Amino acid sequence: MKKVISYTSIALIGLSMLACSPKKDKTEEIANNVSHITIDQVLNKMVKYNTTYDIDSNEYKTVAIGKYEWFAQNLRVTKLNDGTPILNITDNATWGKTKEPAYASYNNEKVNEVNGLLYNHKTVATQKICPEGWQVANDSVWTNLIKTVKGEEKAAIALKCSKVWGEEQEATNETGFSAVPAGFRERDGKFHIMGQNAIWWSATEHNENNGMYYFIDKNSSLNHSHIERTVGLNIRCVKEIK
Template sequence: MKKESIVLIVTIIATMTLTAWVGNDNTSKVPGNLTEVQIGGQTWMAENLNVESFRNGDPIPEVKSAEEWEKVGKRKKPAWCYYDYTSANGTKYGKLYNWYAVNDPRGLAPDGWHIPDSLEWTQLSNFLGGLKGSCTKLKSTSGWKENGNGTNESGFNGQPAGYSPYNGNCSESGETTRMWMSKEHSKSNAWFCQLEGNKSDVFYYQYYKVQGLSVRCVKD
């Protein structure tokens, strides 16, 4: 995978006051029983997306095996799965969607929300001090392996959901989370934001659209 280099002009603030955007005081429920959090001038979902249908009500096909996931990817059809195809993982991690679900014109994000682009992810990271170092503030305080837990100072509550690659063999639960962006990179690849358990920085990558990744939405 090729890491995207991003040049940022970051205002350095000597002391950051976190009470304006931290914790339960700034969270509320999104329709569909999801939690939202206000971070700076943005409102984000504080949980991974967990919907089974598009905005117009059409169902998104669920995939229940690695073999089926690979077949769906070859057909370039929208789909979702649970990590390891186990519904109990949906409680912790939400659902994993391929790019074809994310980019479907029927709309994956609930009404009033959208899939963030790189500029919106960068705005979020900049508010927390920049791409370098903000990962720790975005990660949840538990569930990450090898001392990878974050502080969740932001209230974003990033969970180590792992992902489903092109062959459907889910991996990296407890180690990483990959969250789709709204822009494609090429006919086969699209951009996503990655948080890693053993890193304090936020990374942007592009990789196959047939992956199953988490989704976080930002309010319109």
């Protein structure tokens, strides 16, 4: 099922849930847990992981799901794989105006090894954001992931880390993908919905102004849509298993 949701509607959904939900305190508690989560807390100890590194020498756990090897953590590299630095933009007004590849950490706080960084679509378009031999997952790869775990709803359950989605959320992380609700940065530079949504860029183009993305929300399904290239989303790298 495809949901067409603009960046503004994502922000408004997240903000309205925070402002109006009687579970506001619980949402804030989950967001706080996400911001301090460690890799040992999210990985499925019953799953076999491999290890790889980015150009910054950051270590990542990876996991085989179907015919692809996936990062089990969100990307947090600060340089392209040719060594070119990526802009770290902390100023809200500058974030949505830049024409260059850029990244930020949620609320401009210290980067978390699980949550990773939030990147604008310019970084995806370089095709150099992932380590050599890896790529940003495109629609074909995401579709294969969904089929491997038997559908959108089952995919979300099998991908989500059970530690940080709340007790009412069904999450098994049986794949080892270890999805966490790390939020996003909208074009005006504000950060939203940590503790509620996990959102990743797809390498597949939509049009000149929008890129495709995939997300897991509290409805417990993995969906996709398109969004303005100026927003900041997480990235998962992937490679085909030979």
